[in-house]
Amino acid sequence: MEERTPCCQQEQVHEDLVRRVEGRLPGDELLYDLAELFKMFGDSTRIKILYALFESELCVCDIARLLGLTQSAISHQLRLLKSAKLVQYRREGKTVYYSLADAHVRSIVGQGMEHICE
Amino acid sequence: MEERTPCCQQEQVHEDLVRRVEGRLPGDELLYDLAELFKMFGDSTRIKILYALFESELCVCDIARLLGLTQSAISHQLRLLKSAKLVQYRREGKTVYYSLADAHVRSIVGQGMEHICE
DNA sequence: ATAATATATGAACAGATGTTCAAATGATAG
DNA sequence: CTATCATTTGAACATCTGTTCATATATTAT
Numbered sequence: 001m002e003e004r005t006p007c008c009q010q011e012q013v014h015e016d017l018v019r020r021v022e023g024r025l026p027g028d029e030l031l032y033d034l035a036e037l038f039k040m041f042g043d044s045t046r047i048k049i050l051y052a053l054f055e056s057e058l059c060v061c062d063i064a065r066l067l068g069l070t071q072s073a074i075s076h077q078l079r080l081l082k083s084a085k086l087v088q089y090r091r092e093g094k095t096v097y098y099s100l101a102d103a104h105v106r107s108i109v110g111q112g113m114e115h116i117c118e
Numbered sequence: 119m120e121e122r123t124p125c126c127q128q129e130q131v132h133e134d135l136v137r138r139v140e141g142r143l144p145g146d147e148l149l150y151d152l153a154e155l156f157k158m159f160g161d162s163t164r165i166k167i168l169y170a171l172f173e174s175e176l177c178v179c180d181i182a183r184l185l186g187l188t189q190s191a192i193s194h195q196l197r198l199l200k201s202a203k204l205v206q207y208r209r210e211g212k213t214v215y216y217s218l219a220d221a222h223v224r225s226i227v228g229q230g231m232e233h234i235c236e
Numbered sequence: 237a238t239a240a241t242a243t244a245t246g247a248a249c250a251g252a253t254g255t256t257c258a259a260a261t262g263a264t265a266g
Numbered sequence: 267c268t269a270t271c272a273t274t275t276g277a278a279c280a281t282c283t284g285t286t287c288a289t290a291t292a293t294t295a296t
Contacts, residue, residue, distance in 0.1 A: 008179035008189075008213075008272060018180050021173045025166065025184075026231075033234050034227070035165045041156035043284075047149050055139045060243060061126035062136050066143075071126075073285055075244055085233075094242045094293050095126075104233040108226060109152070113144075115203075115222040116151050126242060161254075178273060191255055193274055212263050212272045 040084045041108065045069065046077050050105060053087065057099040158202045159226065163187065164195050168223060171205060175217040 025031070040046055048067055052058055060078065064071040078098055081087040088101040100106070143149070158164055166185055170176055178196065182189040196216055199205040206219040218224070 008177070014177070014180050017174060017176075018184050021170050021176070021180075022184055024173050025169055028162075030231075030234075031165050031169065032162045034230055035160055035162040037230050037234055038156050038159035038165070039283095040160075042153055042158075042160035044146075044150045044153040045284075047153045047156070048143065051143055051149065052139050055142050056135060058135075058139070059126070059132070062132050062139075066136050066140055070286065071243070072245085072287080075242095076284075079244080091243095091293090094240095096243060102233065102236075104229055108229045108233070111222055111226045111229065112152055112155050113148075115220065115226070116148075116155055118220075157253095163254075188256065189273070190257080190275085193272095194254075197274080209263085209273095212270095214273065 037084055040081060040086055041112070043077075045073070046081060047109070049074070049077060049081065050086065050100070050109060053098060053100045054106065054109075057097045059095045059097050063098070155202055158199060158204055159230065161195075163191070164199060165227070167192070167195060167199065168204065168218070168227060171216060171218045172224065172227075175215045177213045177215050181216070 049063055052066055060074055061071050064074045085101050086105050087098050089096050089098045167181055170181060170184055178192055179189050182192045203219050204223050205216050207214050207216045
């Protein structure tokens, strides 16, 4: 809330402030990876899959039936979730069962839900 | 890990399980909104903006300079973050200062960072 | 071996997203 | 009023994303 010298047009901006903030930012690569992680939560199909897995381990076609999408679509999404280490799987004969990989998933989704329910 | 009857081809699948899970899923609209929220975190420009605002309130052109993007690009992104209630702003003359809106932002981003740093 | 079934993968396409450029709005100073 | 500056907005465009369809792989049974 404190007053500050104005900003944009010349070199002497909030130059020192900007530089200080810049010094504290995590590296570009890390921030890129973080955005990639959140992209996984940023699609309603994938969010539904994760919520479903909150309740129970499920096979690919269970999820497909649950969401009303093709098995192929679900499989593509599961591959993404797997690559982000949000889900894991086990094979049982022809069937592959997926489940949550990690406790962070619940807490991230939970915090998000809290935010929108306020 | 328990064995189960197989799944996909007929009606009698994991039908009861699927129905139980279905009953516990939040409504489509809520899940859609949740995905929309996480989309906000799913872009490295916006993640950088949020991280910058962890450090300090900043004006639009500070952020533009910090990220090396046009002020227009930042403004577009801030509009999205504002509509998701992740940032707030105050006007001071010609300048508009943005800051974080809400404690959830830090905890969501923090949990995400923990996940990828494991 | 072949057939049947569950899942995975690749290509293609429509729709969404992020940036830039140009122009508009809002605020202050003269 | 006009001029100037910070920000916002709209349009255009290239890129990315999610789905479907067709096909491939993997497992089991015959």
